[in-house]
Amino acid sequence: MLDLLALYLQPYNYTCTKIKNGKEALYYLQKQSMDIVLLDIMMPDIDGWELCKRIREFSDIPIMMITARDQQDDIVKGLRLGADDYLTKPFDEQELLARMEALLRRTEPKKHIEASGLRWDEERFELTYNNQLIRLTPKEFLMIGKLMKNHGIVFTREQLIDLIWGFHSETEGRTVDSHIRNIREKIRQAGFPIDDYLITVWGVGYKWEM
Incomplete structure (x- = not known):
C-alpha cells in the first residue's frame, strides 16, 4: 500500500x-x-x-x-x-x-497573523504593533511567527532548533532562550503586553496564547 x-x-x-x-x-x-x-x-x-x-x-x-x-x-x-x-x-x-x-x-499556511494589534506579516517580513515596525533578526521573526501560527501548542527548545535552524544544527537550547528574551524585550518596548501572550512552560519550552 x-x-x-x-x-x-x-x-x-x-x-x-x-x-x-x-x-x-x-x-x-x-x-x-x-x-x-x-x-x-x-x-x-x-x-x-x-x-x-x-x-x-x-x-x-x-x-x-x-x-x-x-x-x-x-x-x-x-x-x-x-x-x-x-x-x-x-x-x-x-x-x-x-x-x-x-x-x-x-490548511494553507497563513501569510499574516494578528493579535490585539500585533501583526506578523510573512510576505513583508515585518512584525508591527499598531503599524509601528518592530525590528527583529530573521531567526527572531521566524520563531515568533512559528509560535503565533500554532497558538496553544507548546514547542520544546529542541523542536524550535529543528524548525528555525535546521535538523542538523548544533545550536543549543540557551540560544533559543536568548532569542525569546530578545523577542520579548523588543515587542515590550513597542508597548505590546507580550508577557500575556508569549508564555514560558517551565521545564518544557514556549507557547503563544491568544
Missing part, C-alpha cells in the same frame, strides 16, 4: 516519505515538517487510532485515514480522534488526489 500510494502521488509532484510503524512515524513527525499525513490503522507498535491522537497533541497537520475498516463507528472514531478525512480501501486514485487537494487548500 505504501508503494502504491507513492506511485499514485509522485507524478503530481508530491514527495512521499514512507514509514512502516507508528512509533517511528511519531518520532519523525516531531522532528520534520510535513504537509499532510496519510494514515493507516493497522500498524506495528502504535496503531493508527493512537498515532492520530498523539499527533494532535503537538500538531494540526492535515491527517487522512486510509483503511479497509469501513464501518460507520470506525469512521466516526477516526474523525473524533483528530483525523480530517477518512478514505476506505479500495479507493480511486482521482478521489484520493481530490481529497488531498481539498485538505491542503483548507
Whole structure:
C-alpha cells in the first residue's frame, strides 16, 4: 500500500516519505515538517487510532485515514480522534488526489497573523504593533511567527532548533532562550503586553496564547 500510494502521488509532484510503524512515524513527525499525513490503522507498535491522537497533541497537520475498516463507528472514531478525512480501501486514485487537494487548500499556511494589534506579516517580513515596525533578526521573526501560527501548542527548545535552524544544527537550547528574551524585550518596548501572550512552560519550552 505504501508503494502504491507513492506511485499514485509522485507524478503530481508530491514527495512521499514512507514509514512502516507508528512509533517511528511519531518520532519523525516531531522532528520534520510535513504537509499532510496519510494514515493507516493497522500498524506495528502504535496503531493508527493512537498515532492520530498523539499527533494532535503537538500538531494540526492535515491527517487522512486510509483503511479497509469501513464501518460507520470506525469512521466516526477516526474523525473524533483528530483525523480530517477518512478514505476506505479500495479507493480511486482521482478521489484520493481530490481529497488531498481539498485538505491542503483548507490548511494553507497563513501569510499574516494578528493579535490585539500585533501583526506578523510573512510576505513583508515585518512584525508591527499598531503599524509601528518592530525590528527583529530573521531567526527572531521566524520563531515568533512559528509560535503565533500554532497558538496553544507548546514547542520544546529542541523542536524550535529543528524548525528555525535546521535538523542538523548544533545550536543549543540557551540560544533559543536568548532569542525569546530578545523577542520579548523588543515587542515590550513597542508597548505590546507580550508577557500575556508569549508564555514560558517551565521545564518544557514556549507557547503563544491568544
